Amino acid sequence: MKCRKCGDTAALELRRHNAAFCSPHFIEFFRKQVREAIRQHRMVTTEEPILVAVSGGKDSLALWDVLIEEGYATAGLYLDLGIFDYSVESRAKCEAFASARGQRLIVERVEEAMGAPIPVVQKVTRRPTCSACGLSKRYLMNRAALAHGYAVVATGHNLDDEAATLFGSVMHWQTDALPRQSPMLPSTHPKLARRVKPLYRLSERETAAYAFLRGIDYIVEECPFARGATSLAHKEVLNRLEEASPGAKHNFLFGFLEKARPAFERAEGVTLVECASCGQVTTGTICAFCKLADHVKRAAPS
Amino acid sequence: MKCRKCGDTAALELRRHNAAFCSPHFIEFFRKQVREAIRQHRMVTTEEPILVAVSGGKDSLALWDVLIEEGYATAGLYLDLGIFDYSVESRAKCEAFASARGQRLIVERVEEAMGAPIPVVQKVTRRPTCSACGLSKRYLMNRAALAHGYAVVATGHNLDDEAATLFGSVMHWQTDALPRQSPMLPSTHPKLARRVKPLYRLSERETAAYAFLRGIDYIVEECPFARGATSLAHKEVLNRLEEASPGAKHNFLFGFLEKARPAFERAEGVTLVECASCGQVTTGTICAFCKLADHVKRAAPS
Numbered sequence: 001m002k003c004r005k006c007g008d009t010a011a012l013e014l015r016r017h018n019a020a021f022c023s024p025h026f027i028e029f030f031r032k033q034v035r036e037a038i039r040q041h042r043m044v045t046t047e048e049p050i051l052v053a054v055s056g057g058k059d060s061l062a063l064w065d066v067l068i069e070e071g072y073a074t075a076g077l078y079l080d081l082g083i084f085d086y087s088v089e090s091r092a093k094c095e096a097f098a099s100a101r102g103q104r105l106i107v108e109r110v111e112e113a114m115g116a117p118i119p120v121v122q123k124v125t126r127r128p129t130c131s132a133c134g135l136s137k138r139y140l141m142n143r144a145a146l147a148h149g150y151a152v153v154a155t156g157h158n159l160d161d162e163a164a165t166l167f168g169s170v171m172h173w174q175t176d177a178l179p180r181q182s183p184m185l186p187s188t189h190p191k192l193a194r195r196v197k198p199l200y201r202l203s204e205r206e207t208a209a210y211a212f213l214r215g216i217d218y219i220v221e222e223c224p225f226a227r228g229a230t231s232l233a234h235k236e237v238l239n240r241l242e243e244a245s246p247g248a249k250h251n252f253l254f255g256f257l258e259k260a261r262p263a264f265e266r267a268e269g270v271t272l273v274e275c276a277s278c279g280q281v282t283t284g285t286i287c288a289f290c291k292l293a294d295h296v297k298r299a300a301p302s
Numbered sequence: 303m304k305c306r307k308c309g310d311t312a313a314l315e316l317r318r319h320n321a322a323f324c325s326p327h328f329i330e331f332f333r334k335q336v337r338e339a340i341r342q343h344r345m346v347t348t349e350e351p352i353l354v355a356v357s358g359g360k361d362s363l364a365l366w367d368v369l370i371e372e373g374y375a376t377a378g379l380y381l382d383l384g385i386f387d388y389s390v391e392s393r394a395k396c397e398a399f400a401s402a403r404g405q406r407l408i409v410e411r412v413e414e415a416m417g418a419p420i421p422v423v424q425k426v427t428r429r430p431t432c433s434a435c436g437l438s439k440r441y442l443m444n445r446a447a448l449a450h451g452y453a454v455v456a457t458g459h460n461l462d463d464e465a466a467t468l469f470g471s472v473m474h475w476q477t478d479a480l481p482r483q484s485p486m487l488p489s490t491h492p493k494l495a496r497r498v499k500p501l502y503r504l505s506e507r508e509t510a511a512y513a514f515l516r517g518i519d520y521i522v523e524e525c526p527f528a529r530g531a532t533s534l535a536h537k538e539v540l541n542r543l544e545e546a547s548p549g550a551k552h553n554f555l556f557g558f559l560e561k562a563r564p565a566f567e568r569a570e571g572v573t574l575v576e577c578a579s580c581g582q583v584t585t586g587t588i589c590a591f592c593k594l595a596d597h598v599k600r601a602a603p604s
């Protein structure tokens with residue numbers, strides 16, 4: 001296999017693109033995909049500082065790396081979920097990454113905001129762990145962006161993540177979730193930061209290759225609570241379809257964004273108001289995070 | 303396991319309904335599902351004679367059996383695809399079924415209409431076999447309905463078939479196919495028969511059980527051209543999801559019909575006209591069947 005660009009021995013074959021690249025040209029390809037994502041969805045302007053949500057995994061650290069290389073002013077945001085060794089190690093990876101590159105890392109602890117770390121939240125609520133955790137992360141990301149003056153939060157969601165989420169929404173036809181499936185969620189309220197996913201054109205395998213080639217030290221272990229998660233089962237299904245037909249994931253996600261998503265956008269938008277308890281945006285009176293925190297407090301008094 | 307109705311030993315467990323039935327009550331359940339499908343989608347009136355498209359397989363013969371039992375005036379329509387022994391045997395099953403029940407069986411040969419049987423069509427066209435065959439069947443079904451004075455054609459598509467078709471359309475977001483995914487396709491032209499799928503609420507396993515319990519002799523082999531078909535790969539994926547979460551297929555199909563299909567219905571309907579060559583309905587000048595037949599004729603002159 002030869003690199004499509006220079007004819008050298010290829011380091012990576014990308015079947016869905018019917019292409020192969022040597023290491024330097026793969027990195028070039030990777031950055032170009034990020035630039036294309038940013039350009040096409042007008043994710044950020046070149047002057048805008050970006051808050052990059054980092055978990056210590058390959059995707060978010062690869063994202064942070066690209067954004068720094070592309071010349072954006074960034075800071076990292078690490079959300080400490082309090083998940084035993086997993087959180088200790090993943091925080092250490094983020095701190096090492098930030099200090100090696102002279103970048104600021106903001107750390108927020110779920111325990112401080114919620115009254116308990118995720119393993120306790122998991123025990124006292126009936127919600128699936130990933131659901132309560134996802135809710136907490138979205139809440140804290142937005143809160144940190146507002147507190148530190150960032151208009152945009154970038155997350156490391158890749159093509160596989162996005163396709164798996166879409167697959168889950170489609171299997172149940174969650175018509176409220178479908179219009180929110182997008183690489184760019186604009187701010188619809190002064191207290192809501194824009195959320196962008198600049199890696200949505202790149203597969204998990206590609207972000208892993210990029211992180212490896214760039215010498216990024218990331219946490220390899222999955223979150224211990226992710227085992228058996230539906231999203232992983234859906235990724236498996238999609239991997240099998242991709243194996244049989246390269247490009248299947250891409251076509252599924254991009255076809256949705258181009259052809260189907262518009263059909264699900266509601267004529268009347270959702271009206272956001274400020275939570276009566278914390279002041280962050282919500283569609284009700286009390287936001288879901290405050291409700292969950294209240295539930296945790298009552299169930300597990302400290 | 304006990305029958306939900308009478309407490310006798312159950313013959314069949316239906317996990318997605320969280321129910322089990324003895325043989326007589328399963329048959330009752332099965333017929334009720336067919337009645338409910340017909341009622342909900344206004345598929346046929348009790349006075350309307352129905353042309354039942356039969357392949358000799360479990361689904362279509364089970365359907366014919368139920369419709370006879372429910373008191374409808376029916377005739378069977380067997381389309382002879384000319385697929386070697388498979389067609390000879392499946393035709394014999396249909397003839398035996400019809401004569402045992404004193405019903406009329408209309409037989410149409412693809413070879414006569416197309417100029418060649420399906421195996422030849424497969425060789426001379428680049429279309430996937432199932433695609434050319436499906437096109438031919440839909441064409442001949444409609445032509446036979448018109449010729450013999452039937453306003454409605456019923457096919458044996460079950461829940462698994464419908465979910466697999468939907469899955470395929472969704473993986474590629476075929477926005478022209480999505481609005482046509484329905485248990486009832488109304489007539490939108492005087493020369494277009496209504497098409498209905500009264501088994502769409504029942505799984506493949508359930509139609510097999512019904513056929514077995516009713517002593518229906520059907521052809522067990524799959525069509526030899528179906529091997530490796532994408533629809534089978536999609537059925538496998540759906541079976542795995544169903545296994546992990548009973549009701550997954552049902553929720554996927556029914557959720558689509560209830561919540562998503564309306565979003566894909568085009569404001570302006572498609573205008574049907576008569577094919578300049580054969581007079582059947584088409585959206586263009588020459589219908590797809592005539593084009594295919596012409597292609598076959600030119601490629602394989604007899």
